[in-house]
Amino acid sequence: MIYNPFPMRVVSKRQEAPGVNTLKLEFVREEDHEFFRQNFKTGMFGLYGIYGEGESTFCVASPETRKEYIECTFRQSGRVTGTLANVDAGDIVTFRGPYGNRFPIEEFEGKNLLFIAGGIALPPTRSVIWSCLDQREKYREVTIVYGARTVADLVYKNELDDWKKRDDVRLVLTVDPGGETPDWQDHVGFVPTILEQAAPSPDNTIAVLCGPPIMIKFTLAALQRLGFSPENVYTTLENRMKCGVGKCGRCNVGSVYICKEGPVFTAAEVQAMPQADL
Amino acid sequence: MGIQEQYRSEAASLLSSGEVKLVIGFGAGSTADRRRPLFARTGEEANRFVLDASCIANLSTYLLTEGLLSDGKKVGIFLKPDGIRSINILIAEAQLKPDQVVILGYAIENGQLTALEGRSVADFNGVNEKIRSLALPPAVQQDIERLEAMSPVERFQFWQDQFSKCIKCYACRQACPMCYCRRCIVDVNQPQWVNTSSHTLGNFEWNIVRAFHLAGRCAACGACDRACPVNIPLRLINARMGREVREAFDYFAGESTDQKPVLASFSKDDPETFIL
Amino acid sequence: MSEPFEPKIVAFVCTYCTYAGADLAGTSRLKYATNVRIVRLPCTGRISPLFILKALQKGADAVLVSGCHPGDCHFTAGNYHARRRWTVFRALLSFTGIPEERIRFSWISAAEGAKFAELINSITEDTRKLGPFTQYQELQTIIETQSTY
């Protein structure tokens, strides 16, 4: 039955930021794992759930180059995420997916990559980042611009350190004004501003942009000023979902079903949607 | 001049003088015997108002439309006595400011329309006695008595048959002027007190909870009953609750704007014969 | 032979009076029927009618709601408010066919351990005579088969 989820065992839980947790999940049944291995591509999402509470939609934060586990990172806010945040290693949760479309990373080959993320939107970006970094030789320059409200709100802090140390990645970190700590070494300012200061070249470059709606809006404008064309900017949309497979009827923006035709869109596609429905 | 023409021109002058920003009334409906809510913002639009014996809906439910009254401006509204009762309850529950409402009152008796004196909410405080004397329609009264004559097992079966029809479309809630909660108890999911599924058990819970929340607040306008697309006789349960608060606490919901809500107040000598 | 019917009774009690009364019944070594499950709440004013409904759904054959005598409420007036609500809720349940005998209300103070024990015994006896409240409990079982066409 299409609404039956896969049982997943929690391998570990890591707190990323206040109220934000990452779960590392392994498949209980080999056939489910095989299905996932064959179908998962970076950018896809799933419905994570717990029996008795329900299901909740977020992206698969692990890259398509590492399919042994599923990692997901989420903010604790409602009934399902509240319960998921309180699981322990060994507990059984559920996963339904992978659903949706993907970042076409083969088309990115031979190009420069610019990743821009804000706050809790690093997880979907991280899936693409690692998918590309794991085959680093296929891509040219990689720039990551990541910002959060405060230093505490930055997620994947250990990976940020890794990226910082690598000499084949340029990492630009920023926090919103007022969110810095006394020993904060990196930038202070909103992502669009910092992005414009960093001024990555639009030539032969693909941008991947994830963040809250307000950040997307201003960052798109900044990218445009830097000379990026909307066709070369990829972003992800999200909406409330229940089925994940284009039936329950709530995730559409205009005529576009996020769960089937998304969640990955180019900025050009997003601009063509009725903006009032976003 | 008939009452329809009188109210059309009155609505038109309220609008053109700028005293009200909107008049909520009735217009022609999709069939000859249907009337639909009509919102007029100009004197011209006011000419489309219809007022006759088919105008039975309680329009006061629109007054609490999100954002409608937040600008402090006035709204005119066509109301029957049950609608005026609803307004009184809403004011008593601090959901509505009396000075934002201009009432175009009318009553329907035996198919004949009469205009009610007074335009401001305060004008109708004088007709409390009249509102108090509003009796239940004989048919409702008879049905309630018929149910009460049954054994509990039969009554349970009756309601089980009725509630099993419910599809949880919440038309009863949405049509009701008293159901103004921005977040209804069925939408609360931590914890989920009322099952959202519309199986008979979930329907039982929902309908009992709604009836309880309306006890002592229902203006007996019958909006829920008319709205129900599967014809559950909701009027019976709400009328029975109305009778209970009247008998037990001499409370008649909506007779004035300064009533204390019956279940948010008490008297030291309330009846307690059933308490051991 | 099937087991003789043992009623399940859920008692919603306030912590200041009736719960203390039940405690007294225990410390005084009064014997009373073991059919009761006590749910302790801060005040009778906190006892939502939904609690009563849920108890009946989940298999209770009778429900007792009990708190401080009028005038004795720890929060001054919680039980006065509760009393009004019970009056209305009782009428509502009765009108929907839930027998009044299955929903009982009482005032029991911290000193009335004996009254608590007696009341539980009498409710248990009464409910034993009424039999299980299958009519409502069955709704819980039919939800699994309903709509499975």
Place this chain on the structure above:
Amino acid sequence: MTRILLKNKLDDCIVTWRNAGYSVLAPVKRNEMGSFSEVQKASDMSLDLILPERTIKDRFFPQTEPMIRYKISKQQIDTETMTPPDTKSVCFGVRPCDAAGLEIDDPLFGWDYKDQYWFKRRNNSVIVTITCTASDDFCMCTSVKLSPESTKGSDVMLRPLSNGNGWQVETITERGKALFDSVSVHLSDEKAETAALAQVPVRFNVEQVMEWLANPTSFESQFWKDIALRCIGCGSCTFLCPTCHCFDIQDEGDTYNGIRRKNWDSCSFANFTMHTSGHNPRNTQSTRWRQRIMHKFNYYRGKFGVNSCSGCGRCTRQCPVDMGITETLQAISNLPR
């Protein structure tokens, strides 16, 4: 050769079908509500209803459907998938609009992932439609390019005889033919005239409407705000619609036992699209009503090549505030252009 089913032979047919393992569903008016319920004999049926309040959709996509039963213990979660029963059914006395609704929903439940709940029931049912000889002020099948005798979604079409004694049988699919072959001994061959079809006026120009909806500027039009002013946001139009298919998935039970269910949901409800963060993409009633109309006459067509409306008119007929698709679409066709 035209075959005739006489009313006095209907009981025999029901017995034959029931003996063959079918459950027979027909419109039944009970407790002041018409719905498709199982019948034992012809006299249980209320075939003279123009339309029952509830649609035949209910029998394929029930208002609440148990999907997974779960039991949670300390170290283990046991689940059991719940599936619709294997019973075959004859849906007798369906109106052409309701039958068309089923076919309209098929591609939705079947694109990419197949909803087995829907298709198991679809495959196990035979739809026996009766053409309409009467209509009311709300019927609008002709406006959406269907008619009182459209065969869309039907396996068998019955045409009432003008003498009122029975129906002329017209089988449309193999499945329908097999069903009526099994009762051929109860059918007669006499020549009889069929009653005149209901005359349903065309109430709006659907092409004009679709053209307007397809225009990107229409999305932001003031029209939606004006038309939706009186919508009170209940779900009766969606729940009584033969094509509306939106649903919610809910877990229901106590801490250790429960059932995951698929429940009807409605785009009219504010909570339908509400994010946990509080952001709601469709946060006013006008945006929700716009979604409903756009979905039915633009988006659905774009995906599946068909409008998601079969013209039964229940949305208007049952609306507490006399709204509905007819009025909205009439207003759209009357817009100045």
